[in-house]
């Protein structure tokens with residue numbers, strides 16, 4: 032494989048570097064140095080992140096992998112890699128609307144009608160409409176097809192009743208990609224449909240759930256006779272499982288997207304170089320060096336593993352079960368990265384945001400707890416291992 036970049040690709044890199052140099056310092060002025068703006072937009076930094084997203088969008092840097100006809104940049108895979116490299120290098124934060132950009136958009140492009148593409152795609156890119164994902168329920172997580180929120184077709188509307196849970200960002204979303212049961216008699220996977228729902232619809236109630244980090248990023252969402260236009264059915268009636276698979280495959284690839292992880296690995300290495308230990312700095316400790324080297328090596332391996340998926344994408348195929356491998360490795364390395372920070376800081380790592388003397392504004396205490404999510408969100412570690420065992424290794428079903 033030839034890893035050299037062409038003149039066109041180097042031009043893309045120069046353009047992006049120039050744009051970041053003009054725009055990133057201005058954006059950073061909104062954050063005190065102790066703020067951890069990379070941490071998926073807790074409430075206080077959301078407005079600033081939205082402003083950054085708008086800036087990226089105006090510059091043509093949102094959804095760069097989307098086809099041009101849908102408002103993307105039609106960036107080649109190498110350009111996407113360059114984009115990731117430059118963002119890692121500059122410490123550029125992500126924008127908002129990740130569910131819309133990485134999951135809903137690709138699902139609408141693949142399963143939507145022309146009218147639906149024209150209606151729903153542009154405001155995803157601009158973040159004028161922020162999206163949440165209404166899949167999980169109290170009785171349907173790993174066994175998603177067990178979902179019981181149901182919809183009945185009455186004239187030109189579906190009438191939806193039931194409950195979703197763990198709905199990230201529902202409290203600040205305009206729209207929800209929702210799985211509902213439309214045929215209770217059919218086998219589980221064959222009686223599900225996918226609806227695109229306006230979060231302001233009468234009959235919807237959103238209740239925040241507080242996580243171990245103290246933030247309330249996800250919610251319970253209740254539906255009481257909510258009317259959804261028939262035109263908002265995505266994919267075929269009772270064909271929602273196909274849409275769900277598209278969304279879940281893209282979700283795993285998105286979680287396995289390593290830009291943020293690499294930025295944190297860089298930050299941990301930088302922390303080790305300055306944090307005092309035994310009259311020197313932590314990075315001189317031979318045991319700690321082993322842990323840091325391991326995180327760095329795994330980070331690099333993860334980046335190279337990501338390159339292997341390029342072949343699949345070059346063939347124009349949707350992400351497959353390989354996304355599970357990437358997600359598993361990402362989850363493990365992210366946890367090791369956060370653990371390395373706790374080793375560097377020792378007991379001081381427990382100092383929380385706002386506590387006097389908290390290293391980097393309490394970022395690392397937060398990250399030690401935040402890292403736990405990745406083994407659950409987007410399909411648990413056990414489920415990913417089942418997928419790898421059955422669909423990649425060809426092992427018998429457990």
Ligand SMILES: Cc1cc2nc3c(=O)[nH]c(=O)nc-3n(C[C@H](O)[C@H](O)[C@H](O)COP(=O)(O)OP(=O)(O)OC[C@H]3O[C@@H](n4cnc5c(N)ncnc54)[C@H](O)[C@@H]3O)c2cc1C
Nearest residue numbers: 164165166167172173197198199404407408409410411413
């Ligand atoms: C931070 C975060 C954000 C989330 N955001 C969203 C969101 O926006 N929208 C949404 O719809 N959902 C969201 N979720 C929900 C997430 O998808 C589910 O939590 C996940 O799929 C697991 O489902 P569950 O919680 O019902 O656990 P369960 O499915 O009840 O699993 C409980 C335990 O049993 C294990 N288990 C279950 N089945 C098997 C099996 N067959 N083999 C081996 N082990 C098994 C699981 O691995 C787990 O350890 C989010 C979750 C988190 C943590």
